[in-house]
Amino acid sequence: MSVPYLPSSMDALVWTAPCQMEMQRVPLPALGAGELLLEVAAVGICGSELSGYLGHNSLRVPPLIMGHEFSARVVQDTGGVLADGSTPQPGKLVTVNPLISCGSCDLCTAGLPNLCRHRQLVGAHRAGSFATYCAVPAAQCWPLGEGLNDLAGTLVEPLACAVRAVHHALLDADGPLLILGAGTIGLLCLAVARAQGVKELVVTDRLPERLRLAAAWGATATVVSDAADLALRAALPSGARSVIDAVGSHTTRARALQLVRPGGRLVYIGLHDEASPLASNYLVRQEVTLQGSFAYTPADFALALRLLAEGSVVPTPEWVEQRPLAAGAVAFAGLLDGSITIPKIVLRPQTLL
Numbered sequence: 001m002s003v004p005y006l007p008s009s010m011d012a013l014v015w016t017a018p019c020q021m022e023m024q025r026v027p028l029p030a031l032g033a034g035e036l037l038l039e040v041a042a043v044g045i046c047g048s049e050l051s052g053y054l055g056h057n058s059l060r061v062p063p064l065i066m067g068h069e070f071s072a073r074v075v076q077d078t079g080g081v082l083a084d085g086s087t088p089q090p091g092k093l094v095t096v097n098p099l100i101s102c103g104s105c106d107l108c109t110a111g112l113p114n115l116c117r118h119r120q121l122v123g124a125h126r127a128g129s130f131a132t133y134c135a136v137p138a139a140q141c142w143p144l145g146e147g148l149n150d151l152a153g154t155l156v157e158p159l160a161c162a163v164r165a166v167h168h169a170l171l172d173a174d175g176p177l178l179i180l181g182a183g184t185i186g187l188l189c190l191a192v193a194r195a196q197g198v199k200e201l202v203v204t205d206r207l208p209e210r211l212r213l214a215a216a217w218g219a220t221a222t223v224v225s226d227a228a229d230l231a232l233r234a235a236l237p238s239g240a241r242s243v244i245d246a247v248g249s250h251t252t253r254a255r256a257l258q259l260v261r262p263g264g265r266l267v268y269i270g271l272h273d274e275a276s277p278l279a280s281n282y283l284v285r286q287e288v289t290l291q292g293s294f295a296y297t298p299a300d301f302a303l304a305l306r307l308l309a310e311g312s313v314v315p316t317p318e319w320v321e322q323r324p325l326a327a328g329a330v331a332f333a334g335l336l337d338g339s340i341t342i343p344k345i346v347l348r349p350q351t352l353l
């Protein structure tokens, strides 16, 4: 691949300290062997980055360029192949699997690369995509096929997280599935469960506008979480066969255990609070299975790409809002203080204010 003209520095949204983020000119990322330089097209703000921004997240240490849900165009390569085995072409639009695993540890060889003992997340362990350029191993890049634009490309990663959570939730017998939280991950879990034929889907959130989205996406019942306990017991008289907690607060973790039926499964995917109390004796006596769900395997990622290509999830202005990268700090603050209620904000580094 010929080397295009490249600037020596780029614009980046840098998290400098808890609750502080600013645009800076920083050097272009250096390319390691097998890595691609990508020009970032669009990048979503993830819920885990909100807790990171507050300084509540042990994975992320400032100063850091976050950003791991993104689509980008290939600019320069160092000889690797893409995740589908194809060779990178300049200008090719890709989405990135930001979870880099070693491929050789016991967990990678057991088919659990998401739990790799040496895993690295783009935007946490190394610079991410809240910038005009980002460097990642070519093998982490999946070409976006016909019909998938750069906006859809930002949704593959969160959808892959939902694919894995729903996979865990559906391991047991039939019955109603309860999803706590109708933010992006909760909604995407709802879409995956619908695509997999789950009939009874109950969703809670504290925001009525998000519950309206959940109803439009096929939830069979929705409950405002301020009034949740009685209403949820009415909606789920025998308890849920599985509960996905897509929030991860003390409250939702406790509520999940109260509302699962004996012998059922809790899937914790939300990461809001670092540690929460648990009614352990109740869990023992009701034989409840507690399952964490983290990220995705390459198979989950590939299924997410297919679900997007099939139209199971469509980025529409009702739930996805696009802003320039320079408006990112304001978006982080607004998502945290509740003034932004739309579930997903996608930043565009190539768009000026």
Ligand SMILES: [Zn+2]
Pocket (backbone or CB within 6 Å): 046, 047, 048, 068, 069, 157, 158
């Ligand atoms: Zn994420």
Ligand SMILES: [Zn+2]
Pocket (backbone or CB within 6 Å): 101, 102, 103, 104, 105, 106, 107, 108, 109, 113, 115, 116, 117, 118, 119
């Ligand atoms: Zn590994």
